[in-house]
Amino acid sequence: MHDRRIEGKAHVFGNFGKLYLNAMTWWDHETGSVWSQPLGRALKGPYKGTQLEMIPVAVMPWASWREEHPDTLVLKVDTRFNVAYDPFEYDLDIYVIGVSLGEDAKAYPWLKVSAEGAVNDRLGGVPLLIYANPESRAAHVYVRLAGDRELEFAWRGGALIDVETGSTWDPGSGRAVEGELRGEVLKQVPYATAFDWAWADFYPETAVYGR
Amino acid sequence: MLIVSALTGGGPGPGGGQPDGAISGEETSSETVSTGPSRVQTPEPTPVAAIPSRDEAFLEEEDEVVLTDALGGPAIDPTVAELFPDLARVLGKDDILPIYNPILVTARESGLEDGDHVMGLAIGGEARAYPVRELFSREMVNDEVAGVPVLVTW
Numbered sequence: 001m002h003d004r005r006i007e008g009k010a011h012v013f014g015n016f017g018k019l020y021l022n023a024m025t026w027w028d029h030e031t032g033s034v035w036s037q038p039l040g041r042a043l044k045g046p047y048k049g050t051q052l053e054m055i056p057v058a059v060m061p062w063a064s065w066r067e068e069h070p071d072t073l074v075l076k077v078d079t080r081f082n083v084a085y086d087p088f089e090y091d092l093d094i095y096v097i098g099v100s101l102g103e104d105a106k107a108y109p110w111l112k113v114s115a116e117g118a119v120n121d122r123l124g125g126v127p128l129l130i131y132a133n134p135e136s137r138a139a140h141v142y143v144r145l146a147g148d149r150e151l152e153f154a155w156r157g158g159a160l161i162d163v164e165t166g167s168t169w170d171p172g173s174g175r176a177v178e179g180e181l182r183g184e185v186l187k188q189v190p191y192a193t194a195f196d197w198a199w200a201d202f203y204p205e206t207a208v209y210g211r
Numbered sequence: 212m213l214i215v216s217a218l219t220g221g222g223p224g225p226g227g228g229q230p231d232g233a234i235s236g237e238e239t240s241s242e243t244v245s246t247g248p249s250r251v252q253t254p255e256p257t258p259v260a261a262i263p264s265r266d267e268a269f270l271e272e273e274d275e276v277v278l279t280d281a282l283g284g285p286a287i288d289p290t291v292a293e294l295f296p297d298l299a300r301v302l303g304k305d306d307i308l309p310i311y312n313p314i315l316v317t318a319r320e321s322g323l324e325d326g327d328h329v330m331g332l333a334i335g336g337e338a339r340a341y342p343v344r345e346l347f348s349r350e351m352v353n354d355e356v357a358g359v360p361v362l363v364t365w
Binding site: 001002003004005010011012013014015016017018024026027037052055057058059060061062063065066068069070071072073074075076077078137173 | 302303304305306307308309310311313314315316317318320321322323324325326327328329330331332333334337338339340341342343344345348349350351352353354355359360361362363364
């Protein structure tokens with residue numbers, strides 16, 4: 001997910017149709033520049049080198065999302081175009097949660113993160129919390145800072161808590177819902193759910209968590 | 212067919228490694244656009260790094276940048292998939308038609324099943340769910356959430 005604004009002006013993007021490193025490309029209606037989806041960056045044309053800002057999203061079952069966001073609006077499904085497809089028909093063991101911050105990229109194997117519940121890590125100097133729930137199949141990445149205070153998280157008794165104060169956090173919104181830090185909100189970090197090999201194509205220097 | 216070479220050819224671009232002069236005489240031929248030799252890749256095993264992949268080859272080509280009516284884009288040409296199964300995804304602009312004017316419904320109206328996967332976005336107090344099966348069919352959505360123009364892609 002990306003912000004469509006370039007220097008403050010909203011742009012409209014279409015499907016360029018060709019593949020770059022096995023991943024989709026876009027064209028923008030204003031200039032016809034060609035963009036790489038995973039990079040969010042123009043590869044050729046007048047906007048070459050321009051980078052769109054990435055926006056954090058989460059892919060999860062509808063029931064989990066609706067529970068986190070009861071007032072959500074939903075893109076209407078147009079059955080004329082629909083193709084039967086289950087994105088999770090593949091084994092989860094080839095999925096990674098990919099995070100790219102500045103010069104640094106790291107892949108967190110989905111199964112490893114969901115087995116640990118909460119992973120405390122650091123990427124490019126930024127303390128990160130990587131969360132994945134094997135039941136809801138929701139994943140989130142946050143900066144584990146409350147103000148200036150660095151926190152360490154753990155998944156205990158079916159709840160996300162910080163070790164320092166024992167406060168309980170809602171993994172969906174990154175908000176502390178109980179305890180000393182109640183009301184604090186963690187900053188979300190954009191990530192990509194990708195096949196491990198696809199992530200490595202785009203970030204050949206990527207680190208891999210647990211390896 | 213109008214070929215606008217000024218966008219991609221012409222002067223020495225920033226960091227451009229290859230001089231454009233040597234091939235400029237050929238660029239005006241529209242026949243080379245779809246069948247240029249850079250598209251043909253023989254399965255030569257070595258040296259791997261030196262051969263641009265099929266995926267990268269189009270970056271060297273001139274593009275047709277006529278901005279056609281995106282909303283009325285054609286359906287996927289079945290012959291492409293039949294003749295070139297491994298190139299089935301290498302299509303023309305908007306052959307897989309993006310959603311330019313999304314229609315939104317409430318959670319109740321959505322008709323989604325609990326287990327259907329959605330891509331969820333929450334910003335500025337607003338939340339959106341994009342059903343993955345719709346994203347799989349259309350691949351791109353130009354939307355606006357809480358005043359932020361967003362591009363949803365699958």
